[in-house]
Amino acid sequence: xxxxxxxxxxxxxxxxxxxxxxxxxxxxxxxxxxxxxxxxxxxxxxxxxxxxxxxxxxxxxxxxxxxxxxxxxxxxxxxxxxxxxxxxxxxxxxxxxxxxxxxxxxxxxxxxx
Amino acid sequence: xxxxxxxxxxxxxxxxxxxxxxxxxxxxxxxxxxxxxxxxxxxxxxxxxxxxxxxxxxxxxxxxxxxxxxxxxxxxxxxxxxxxxxxxxxxxxxxxxxxxxxxxxxxxxxxxxx
Numbered sequence: 441x442x443x444x445x446x447x448x449x450x451x452x453x454x455x456x457x458x459x460x461x462x463x464x465x466x467x468x469x470x471x472x473x474x475x476x477x478x479x480x481x482x483x484x485x486x487x488x489x490x491x492x493x494x495x496x497x498x499x500x501x502x503x504x505x506x507x508x509x510x511x512x513x514x515x516x517x518x519x520x521x522x523x524x525x526x527x528x529x530x531x532x533x534x535x536x537x538x539x540x541x542x543x544x545x546x547x548x549x550x551x552x553x
Numbered sequence: 554x555x556x557x558x559x560x561x562x563x564x565x566x567x568x569x570x571x572x573x574x575x576x577x578x579x580x581x582x583x584x585x586x587x588x589x590x591x592x593x594x595x596x597x598x599x600x601x602x603x604x605x606x607x608x609x610x611x612x613x614x615x616x617x618x619x620x621x622x623x624x625x626x627x628x629x630x631x632x633x634x635x636x637x638x639x640x641x642x643x644x645x646x647x648x649x650x651x652x653x654x655x656x657x658x659x660x661x662x663x664x665x666x667x
Contacts (some may be wrong), residue, residue, distance in 0.1 A: 472652050472653045474655075476658075481661075482660060482661070483557070483643055483658035483659050483660045483661050484596075484643070484645075484656075484658040486655045486656075486657075489655065491653050493641070501568075528594055530596065532645070534652030534653070534654075535652060536652060537652070538602075538652050539601070539608065539609070539650035539651065539652055540598060540601075540609060540652070541598070541652065541656060542598075543595075543596040543597075545593070545594070545595050546594045546595070546596070548594075
């Protein structure tokens with residue numbers, strides 16, 4: 441069965457500094473990987489996803505994530521964060537052939553002015 | 554145009570009561586879900602319906618009963634509410650059951666049981 445580990449529950453970072461949110465997954469088959477973002481008092485929104493092809497995927501607001509099969513990781517990065525990036529970030533995995541999405545416990549990103 | 558909507562947004566009620574949360578999606582999706590997010594933000598799947606048929610039924614007390622009158626609606630009824638039911642409940646939908654499909658989430662219903 442698939443599982444997801446987000447190693448950091450909270451990540452404080454100064455504005456305009458780079459950030460990396462870590463995500464590792466466990467699965468014995470091919471996977472699809474997702475990052476969702478939850479702004480305060482809102483539902484989750486898809487940030488980016490890896491389905492196949494290029495292992496580096498990007499979002500429209502400057503985030504990127506790289507699928508690393510050998511390390512079973514899908515870390516999320518941004519070279520320069522903004523105050524508006526303050527939110528909870530969830531990594532999620534779905535196995536090929538399965539319709540169930542498993543979420544990690546989330547990482548709270550706090551951007552400090 | 555709200556893609557996935559839930560009502561009510563907030564629900565405060567006493568232990569032992571019965572309550573319902575409604576969900577509607579206007580995306581034309583075939584698959585809908587209910588998730589529970591606890592106070593630590595952990596998100597756990599509860600149920601999933603595809604074309605009005607139940608396909609995921611996780612270990613959830615049978616006090617929780619989902620109902621899908623049509624593909625666009627998935628409601629959640631909770632009987633005999635308990636303190637531990639306090640959480641934020643999210644409805645979501647996706648195009649189909651493939652794991653590659655993005656899930657679209659509603660704004661959530663914050664349930665507080667007193």
